[in-house]
Amino acid sequence: MFFGVDTSSFMPHGHCILWSPQLLIPMVIAEVLTVISYFLIPVGIFRFMQLRLDLNKQVKGILYLFIAFIFFCGLTHLVSTWNYWNSNYVLETFIKLITGLISFATLIIFYKNLKNILLIPSLDSYNKVLKELKDLNSELEKKVNDRTKQLNYENEKANLVLKGVSDGIVLYYPIKNDAGEVIDFGVEVSNKRAASLLKLDPSKTNQRLSLKDDLSFLNKTSHFDDCVNVLISGFEKTTDPIFAPDIKKFYRITISRSETSDLLFVFFADVTEREDIKLDFMSTSKLAAIGELAGGIAHEINTPLQINAGLLRQLKRKVSENAEALEIIEKIDTTKNRVRDTVINLKRLSHGDSAELSVIGNDKLKEITESFLRIRLDDKNFEYKVEGSSSDFKAEFVEISFSQILNNLISNALDSINEHNSEQRNIWVKISENEAYIELEFSDSGPGIKEENIDKIFDPLFSTKEVGKGTGLGLSISKRLAISMGGDLKYINAPRTTFVLSLKKVNS
């Protein structure tokens, strides 16, 4: 019973075709196939909706309607099949009604949204878009390739420039403490040149280093303070030369700050060779000037000396009976000789005299040494002694260089002894020989050289003398001169301040 209508006594639909199997069987088979299809198609549509994430709400709604409409169509066929043998016509009517309503609603909504549905891209348009995308992609790829090529070229160029510059380029990153004070700099080496210039371990050059720990040879210079000043002020600063005593090198260092950050660019150049030439030039030009002056006044001094000598001889003849007067005359004569020696020695400093290697024998070496000591020390309440070698040797030397070294050593001994008011005022020179060298041990009774300074005494511009008194060049020039003669100048600590000048022995 449905809605007051009892259809149980009605004929099943099969009767309409009189149960003719030729019609019933194919009809039922068709109905069943349709039912299976109409039930499974919505499942497919639902699956499609799940997988296609790009569907919009409208399309989804229509598809849901399609699912419902197909499903109910299937249901209608199912009931129709059932009713071949039964007579549930009210149920069939009810289901057909729902199916009709859903179908009609689908029809209306489908047509209403047809325009939107048409917007769903077709395969053609998809392929077209795909092609466009591919074109765009290859164009982009080409652009990227070009750009990469250009970048590589620029990079290569920059590397070439970095490699080619004689300066070492280094980046500094300030390291600050909690109070904001710069306590160190992180150091990054930018080119190979920098690594070799700064004598850095090649394995370390890829890491960020510490200025204070890894470039510690700059600690004794003003470099760190310079960097801090540039960091604060932003003004580029060039220091030339800056001497690193630990590695005995001169640098020209330019520090400039990045305009956009706290980064410092530091350019290093090795100017050791130039400074060496400068020092050599300073020493030789100074000597040449003295020598020239000495040459110029030699005539003016020697002529009056000649007159004195002649007059002394006449005087000597006149007082030949008076022993006391003769003694005085003898002393005057000795003094005259000293003046003569001074002029001769000063003249030796000039270029033209003997800048070339010459050979000197034992006696002559002792004689020259003694004459220098006599000239420099006679009137200064000094005692000096030159102990010659007993063997008969010959050594190579450059007279002008030897004179200068000796003069420097005497000056240093004099200054040291005078400054400390030492009671003992002695200078000893001992000449000895070993297998390859003739050695002059030059020692004095001064207080010696302080332990902490021993490593630095041969460094150019190092001086412990009062400002304005020493140039700080004496020993460094002396050492250089000694080496250029084929010898050396060394310091031996203890028992006294002792310098050893070695000269190359000539085997006869």
Added chain:
Amino acid sequence: MILLFVDDHKDILEIYKAEMEYELKETECHYAISGEEALKICEEHAITHVFTDAKMPGIDGIELTREVMKRWPDKKVYMVSGYEGKYTDDELKEAGVLKFFQKPIDFDSFIDFIKALS
């Protein structure tokens, strides 16, 4: 042997004179205070040996030597000077200087040298 001493310093000439009169009384000596005077004396006397200073106003030692050698090649010229480095050995030799004496000279050996000339 007739000697000529040339020096622009009068004091030096007087010393030569004193030494010669004491050590070589018999030898005839002449004294000139300039190169010009030396040439004049050479013209008037049969000088055998000339001892000249190097640096002099007017005709200097080396010019005097050249002139003397040109006009009297048999004369012997020696130089006595306080300025050793003014001329090289080659220059002196080329001009005709036979020996160079560095002032201040040691008179004993200088006198010995002159005595040995005769």
